[in-house]
Amino acid sequence: MQIMKKIADVRKAIFRLCVVAWSKLKTKEGIMAAMNEISMMVEAPERKTPYTMVIDIWARWIALRDEPHSGGDIHPQDSKDFMKAGEAAELMINDLPRVNWWAMRKSQGIATVWIFPNHSLLDAVAEAEEILTPKMRNHIATRRFFN
Known part of the structure; x- marks a missing residue:
């Protein structure tokens, strides 16, 4: 179940990246900001069951x-x-x-x-x-x- 939750989190992160305005992704800073946001979402510590x-x-x-x-x-x-x-x-x-x-x-x-x-x-x-x-x-x- 934990693996499936992690996959769902990654899918959400990818979707969120796609939703980010393309104008932000035209600059290096915009790309880095989007990638940092995704890494924070995916690497957030999960509470152990x-x-x-x-x-x-x-x-x-x-x-x-x-x-x-x-x-x-x-x-x-x-x-x-x-x-x-x-x-x-x-x-x-x-x-x-x-x-x-x-x-x-x-x-x-x-x-x-x-x-x-x-x-x-x-x-x-x-x-x-x-x-x-x-x-x-x-x-x-x-x-x-x-x-």
Whole structure:
């Protein structure tokens, strides 16, 4: 859902650029002003939803899981609650249909290739969000993000 929102924001920005008076675009300053306005619209920080917070934790958990821990160095996020939330999200994602499972990994940079040419990545991610949100809201390790 977040990816689709970002695409909508970019489309709005492009439309707004097209609406800008052509007289402004004839000068270098006018072009720069229009481009600055678009970059501010597109790069505006978005408020994280509970779903995106859990998915970010899951992606970090995947990275930490694959890194060997050396000596007594403990990552600040390597806490009991963090690990439980990451593991719970992993179990929920593993229950998804294969297309959605792969889409989640691709959207977080865990998988590098989209192997479903007959499916849209954006649709698969949105579908996964619809499936995962109620599960995350009810799971003991992740529901605190939704309250």
